[in-house]
Amino acid sequence: MQALNISPCTLPPECEALRAEVREFLAQTMPAYPVTKRVRNWQGRDADFSRRLGERGWIGMTWPRRYGGRERSSLERYVVLEELLAAGAPVGAHWIAERQSALLLMKLSPELLAPRIVPLIAKGECFFCIGMSEPDSGSDLASIRTRAVKTDKGWVVNGRKVWTSGAHVAHYMIALVRTGTSGEQRHAGMSQLMIDMKSPGITVRPIVNQLGEHDFNEVTLDDVLVPHEHLVGTEGDGWKQVSGELAFERSGPERYLSSTQLLLEMIDASDPADARQAVAIGRIAASYATLRQMSMGVAGMLARGENPATAAALVKDQGALVEQAMPDIANDLFGGVAAPGSDLDYVMQYTAKAVPSFSLRGGTREILRGILAKGMGLR
Amino acid sequence: MSDSMIESSAQRLFSENVDKALLEKFEAGERPERLWQLVEDSGFPVALAAESAGGIGETWSAAYPILRGIGYWQVPLPLSETMIAAMLLSMAGVDVPPGPITLVEQGCGNDLAAREESGALRLSGTARRVPWARACRWMLVSLADARLALVDLADDAGVKVTHRPSHAGEPIDDVELRGARALALAASPLPALARPVWTLGAVARSAMMVGALEFVLEQSVQYANDRVQFGRPIGKNQAIQQQLALLAGDVGAARVSALIACEDAPSSTASACAATAFSAAVAKIRCGESATRATSIGHQVHGAIGFTYEHQLQFATRRLWAWRESFGSDGWWAQRLGEAAIGARSAAFWPSMTQRRFDGLDAALR
Numbered sequence: 001m002q003a004l005n006i007s008p009c010t011l012p013p014e015c016e017a018l019r020a021e022v023r024e025f026l027a028q029t030m031p032a033y034p035v036t037k038r039v040r041n042w043q044g045r046d047a048d049f050s051r052r053l054g055e056r057g058w059i060g061m062t063w064p065r066r067y068g069g070r071e072r073s074s075l076e077r078y079v080v081l082e083e084l085l086a087a088g089a090p091v092g093a094h095w096i097a098e099r100q101s102a103l104l105l106m107k108l109s110p111e112l113l114a115p116r117i118v119p120l121i122a123k124g125e126c127f128f129c130i131g132m133s134e135p136d137s138g139s140d141l142a143s144i145r146t147r148a149v150k151t152d153k154g155w156v157v158n159g160r161k162v163w164t165s166g167a168h169v170a171h172y173m174i175a176l177v178r179t180g181t182s183g184e185q186r187h188a189g190m191s192q193l194m195i196d197m198k199s200p201g202i203t204v205r206p207i208v209n210q211l212g213e214h215d216f217n218e219v220t221l222d223d224v225l226v227p228h229e230h231l232v233g234t235e236g237d238g239w240k241q242v243s244g245e246l247a248f249e250r251s252g253p254e255r256y257l258s259s260t261q262l263l264l265e266m267i268d269a270s271d272p273a274d275a276r277q278a279v280a281i282g283r284i285a286a287s288y289a290t291l292r293q294m295s296m297g298v299a300g301m302l303a304r305g306e307n308p309a310t311a312a313a314l315v316k317d318q319g320a321l322v323e324q325a326m327p328d329i330a331n332d333l334f335g336g337v338a339a340p341g342s343d344l345d346y347v348m349q350y351t352a353k354a355v356p357s358f359s360l361r362g363g364t365r366e367i368l369r370g371i372l373a374k375g376m377g378l379r
Numbered sequence: 380m381s382d383s384m385i386e387s388s389a390q391r392l393f394s395e396n397v398d399k400a401l402l403e404k405f406e407a408g409e410r411p412e413r414l415w416q417l418v419e420d421s422g423f424p425v426a427l428a429a430e431s432a433g434g435i436g437e438t439w440s441a442a443y444p445i446l447r448g449i450g451y452w453q454v455p456l457p458l459s460e461t462m463i464a465a466m467l468l469s470m471a472g473v474d475v476p477p478g479p480i481t482l483v484e485q486g487c488g489n490d491l492a493a494r495e496e497s498g499a500l501r502l503s504g505t506a507r508r509v510p511w512a513r514a515c516r517w518m519l520v521s522l523a524d525a526r527l528a529l530v531d532l533a534d535d536a537g538v539k540v541t542h543r544p545s546h547a548g549e550p551i552d553d554v555e556l557r558g559a560r561a562l563a564l565a566a567s568p569l570p571a572l573a574r575p576v577w578t579l580g581a582v583a584r585s586a587m588m589v590g591a592l593e594f595v596l597e598q599s600v601q602y603a604n605d606r607v608q609f610g611r612p613i614g615k616n617q618a619i620q621q622q623l624a625l626l627a628g629d630v631g632a633a634r635v636s637a638l639i640a641c642e643d644a645p646s647s648t649a650s651a652c653a654a655t656a657f658s659a660a661v662a663k664i665r666c667g668e669s670a671t672r673a674t675s676i677g678h679q680v681h682g683a684i685g686f687t688y689e690h691q692l693q694f695a696t697r698r699l700w701a702w703r704e705s706f707g708s709d710g711w712w713a714q715r716l717g718e719a720a721i722g723a724r725s726a727a728f729w730p731s732m733t734q735r736r737f738d739g740l741d742a743a744l745r
Contacts, residue, residue: 282717
């Protein structure tokens, strides 16, 4: 049961100085940023904002200097992330590149790809998307069919990826592809490739979500030629590499801060003397405070070089429960009575439509709970 | 005493001396006198008391394993209450009397009134749900005017204790005071805390609930692995796995909230309490909510056997039901925390989260 324990972690004093800097930056950069945009949170993309964040050294701040990083601690990074997310800053453009892709490149292609690409990510100028899911492969990633065949000129890739967030603005995709036969072991024969999204043979088709927004895409790869050196890591090790990557995808504070704007609107619409409203807000505040400590605990595990995979699954599952309850609580308190066209009304509608994805993206609730069950020795 | 020494001595003492037989005898009316003696010999009742007053002077974080242990092993003693009373009395410069001491916060579940009479303070009114009153010689009353009063419950003329059991069969008695004289009276050593006894009581109950929650989780996982139906352990079913994963999430969240509440609680050596009320509220709410869901899942996984008196699960689940409502239920604390959050408006919400402090919480608690 030890695997499920998250030790709280105390932030060192330098973190609070940094927090003040970030708040000052946000106050100056986005003073009149409307709630209707803040509500998009880390789905909101603004290349200019990403570039300014990069200038401040707040993208990839833990990375080595040779890759454009600032060699600061994971806890300092945590503070910057939670401040950006709580404010609803539009961090979406660089989010995936910073959270996952750069880490993968530095670890698995430290001499070839990382020196070329990662400094651009740190500058907030290079964006990535992740090609994992396919039409017939969602949670069951081992069943992917997109195939890369090694030729003299490079890898030739054919297949289709879906639910690819940001493929329409990304410079590169890290794609999980089949490079060999799976044989006995379902997880064998997969590899990761870094694919330039401008390559001939790539077609990006929008999949509009139920919010009416274009975030997802279907990406068709038709005889796309990828240079040999764009193999990320080891041929055939794709599954192992992806599992490590998903731990990063699941570990951050975005897993409970995505619905903050709704909470803030509810607070301003509430009356402290109304017991029903006070109890509801108080319960959410307690969940927030606890999830924040859990999320910081995971950052502490990363800082100590521990594997946070199980703990991250636990925090993500708990975070999604709180976030998904929020529109229902808002409905209970303000449904049908919020002033039409008000910020509260807008945010209630937006968040209700957004939250079903929170327990789908980055590993479904059922998959996460399977990981927890494994951590408890049940499977 | 080092942190790990407290942890190992609590584990040893409780695991060797508290078992089902003892709990059954306790519920049949037998007082666990020997267990109290062992606990007293180990110094646990004065773990939080100031060293200058003969205490151990530990922090709440260091003492956490004792509190957690009360829940994990279901220790049927007024230990957490005595720890808090000894801490407050020693910090206030009052001699800590020997034996168990119970706690009351004026205005929280009681109509106690105090009046000065010829140089003495006299208390009247009825305090309900006073933990372990019948097992305690002394009662510490935290007065609304930031003073502490110590009452001798053996004062037959001024005190009447009516026995009432909690869900867990532990005493939560009515204490009727008829002009009972305060033996000692001192200024609260923690004037920055609006409701010191109630708040620290909530921290202790939270840590105790975590112990009971961890017991329920371990028992449930064990049972799911052992119990075979349809030719395989029931824990191989995804339906059961999903429930246990949810339970684990609730236990993990409760644990973190209680650890932070202990970290933010004042001690005899560091009496700052800027974040104490906030973190106590968070922990009592979050642990209470976990208790609600965990008892449900724990019983569901155990099936009929967990519903029997024979099985030890119920010693933990009944304590969770008792403790979630003790020193303010999750709903009680949520209303105050929410009142403070709403009063502070949205602009103050996130800064308050990172400081672990809502400026209006003290007022909401008064």
